[in-house]
Amino acid sequence: MADFYSVLGVTRTASDDEIKKAYRKLAMQYHPDRNNGSKEAEEQFKAISEAYDVLRDPEKRAAYDRYGEAGLRGGGGGGFHHVDLSEALNMFMRDFGGLGGFSDLFGTGRAQANRTGADVKVQINLTLSEVATGVDRTLAMKLLDACDKCNGNGAEPGTTPQRCATCGGSGEVRRAQRSFFGQFVSVAPCPTCGGEGTVVSTPCKKCRGDGRVRAEKTLTIRVPAGVATGQYMTLRGRGNAGPRGGERGDVIVLFGVEDDPRFERDGDDLYSEVLVSYPQLVFGTDLDVPTVTGTVALRVPPSTHSGHVFHVRGKGLPRVNASGTGDLHVRVQLWTPDELTRDEETLIRKLAEVAAKPPQTRAKGFWTKMKEALGA
Numbered sequence: 001m002a003d004f005y006s007v008l009g010v011t012r013t014a015s016d017d018e019i020k021k022a023y024r025k026l027a028m029q030y031h032p033d034r035n036n037g038s039k040e041a042e043e044q045f046k047a048i049s050e051a052y053d054v055l056r057d058p059e060k061r062a063a064y065d066r067y068g069e070a071g072l073r074g075g076g077g078g079g080f081h082h083v084d085l086s087e088a089l090n091m092f093m094r095d096f097g098g099l100g101g102f103s104d105l106f107g108t109g110r111a112q113a114n115r116t117g118a119d120v121k122v123q124i125n126l127t128l129s130e131v132a133t134g135v136d137r138t139l140a141m142k143l144l145d146a147c148d149k150c151n152g153n154g155a156e157p158g159t160t161p162q163r164c165a166t167c168g169g170s171g172e173v174r175r176a177q178r179s180f181f182g183q184f185v186s187v188a189p190c191p192t193c194g195g196e197g198t199v200v201s202t203p204c205k206k207c208r209g210d211g212r213v214r215a216e217k218t219l220t221i222r223v224p225a226g227v228a229t230g231q232y233m234t235l236r237g238r239g240n241a242g243p244r245g246g247e248r249g250d251v252i253v254l255f256g257v258e259d260d261p262r263f264e265r266d267g268d269d270l271y272s273e274v275l276v277s278y279p280q281l282v283f284g285t286d287l288d289v290p291t292v293t294g295t296v297a298l299r300v301p302p303s304t305h306s307g308h309v310f311h312v313r314g315k316g317l318p319r320v321n322a323s324g325t326g327d328l329h330v331r332v333q334l335w336t337p338d339e340l341t342r343d344e345e346t347l348i349r350k351l352a353e354v355a356a357k358p359p360q361t362r363a364k365g366f367w368t369k370m371k372e373a374l375g376a
Contacts, residue, residue, distance in 0.1 A: 004051035004064065012065070016056065023052040027092050032085070042085060049088035059254075063231050066267075070321045115196065115246025117144060117212075120239040122253055124223065128260040132292040132317055134225035138218055141251075144240040145215035150204035154211035154244040161198035161244070166190050171197040196244065211244035219251065226268065226320035227255045262290055268326025270316045274298075275335035281306060289330050291315050298330060306334035 005012050008022045026048045028034070035041035054060045054072065063072055083091070124137055146152035155161050163169040167190035175186050189195035203209025219238060232254045239249030257265075264271040274289055284302035288295040289312070296315055309331045316326025340348065 002047065002051075004054055007047055007051040008055065010055075014055075019052065019055050023048060023056075027052075031092070032089075046083055046085060046088050049091050050083040053083055053091060059230065059232055067320060067322070070319075115242040115244065117240035117242040117246060117249040119249040120251050122251065123256055124253060125256045125258060126223065126227070127258050128263065128265075128292050128317075130223070131227060131257055132225060134318075135223050136220060137223055138220045139253075141217050141219060143215060143217050144212040145217070146241050146245075147204060147207035147211050147213045149206040150211060152211040152241065152245045154200045154204055154207065154209040156202045156204050159202040161200050164190055164193035164197055164199050166192035167197065169197040171195040198244075200244070209244075211246075212241050221253060223253075223255070224321055226318040226322075227257070228265075228267075228320075229255060229257045231255050231320070260292075263292070265317070268317045268319050268324075269329060270326065271329045271331070273331045273333050276300065276306075276332050277335055281332070281334060289328070291328060292317070296328070300332060304332060306332065308332055 005014070008014075008019060008026065010018055010022050014022070027045065030041045030045040030048065032038070032042050032045060054064050060072060120141060120143065122139055122141065124139075126135065147154075150157060153161055164171075167173050171190055171193065172187050172195065173190050175188075177186070190197075193199050200209050204211070207213050219235070221233075221235065224233075232252055235251040235253065237248045238251040241248050262272055270292070272290065274287060276285065276287070280300060281304050282302065284304065285300050287298045287300060289298045296312055298310060298312065300310075309329055312328040312330060314325045315328035318325050337344075
């Protein structure tokens with residue numbers, strides 16, 4: 001599995017402009033139009049387009065930086081979507097307008113119209129318990145769907161879209177111009193059909209020629225265990241239908257995880273605090289410590305200091321789309337009662353008279369141990 005930063009030849013701290021500049025340089029180098037259909041160049045062009053597609057998007061880039069390619073996988077255990085050649089070419093056309101002079105010089109420019117439907121973004125709010133196990137959610141959405149009257153082609157029933165007379169159905173027009181260096185051919189979308197290659201002379205009355213109508217859809221998705229706020233998954237081809245038979249866009253599901261007052265989260269690890277009495281610290285005790293889905297037994301040995309952090313392996317959160325589980329870190333903290341009974345006060349005063357004085361310094365404080373737990 002190649003590293004996306006290495007594919008584009010940039011560092012992990014590269015800015016958006018640096019990433020875009022690196023992609024443009026490599027895309028110009030490996031574009032199929034410049035390599036006579038070389039299969040090797042085509043594969044390289046798809047690889048750099050895939051890397052750019054991830055690193056140009058702040059949310060995708062954040063997920064990739066944290067979890068690698070596993071953080072980009074969709075629901076239902078599906079793999080990460082890889083960019084095919086048509087997507088790579090459309091991406092380059094959209095962001096940079098094609099190859100400019102070079103493509104025009106040899107007459108190989110692509111003027112394919114982008115009729116893909118718009119993406120839809122939805123957010124799902126989850127509890128920490130749902131994150132621990134994964135959950136199925138059903139979404140109700142209003143989408144643009146293919147018109148059932150004209151079957152999505154935009155033409156009134158009984159009529160059909162006609163081939164564009166201007167471009168002959170190619171969707172593009174070419175203009176040739178001679179110069180000292182030879183013949184230059186410029187390629188542009190057809191102004192008559194907008195690059196579609198067909199013209200609807202009698203628009204459908206229901207969709208007014210667009211080929212789409214508003215419809216309510218339900219979508220059930222499986223949210224994988226271990227997701228975090230800011231992560232998302234992409235459901236390819238489940239968004240709005242494209243105009244007049246165009247491809248569907250995507251549904252992008254954003255995740256938001258509600259705070260749980262019992263825990264602090266750091267990636268797959270959880271941190272909690274348990275209050276204990278002075279006798280429990282001195283003589284030791286057995287505790288039932290809460291986890292996300294239940295409790296776990298914790299043995300506090302005698303002479304434990306307040307602030308000590310215990311590490312319970314495998315009781316954190318699952319790693320998203322990967323094997324393994326994080327840990328639960330439990331800090332025991334001395335509990336000081338707000339009020340004392342008469343007997344308690346008498347005993348504590350007696351203890352104060354006979355107890356040894358505490359040392360003036362400590363080898364390690366709580367924050368030192370916390371930094372060690374976090375790997376700082």
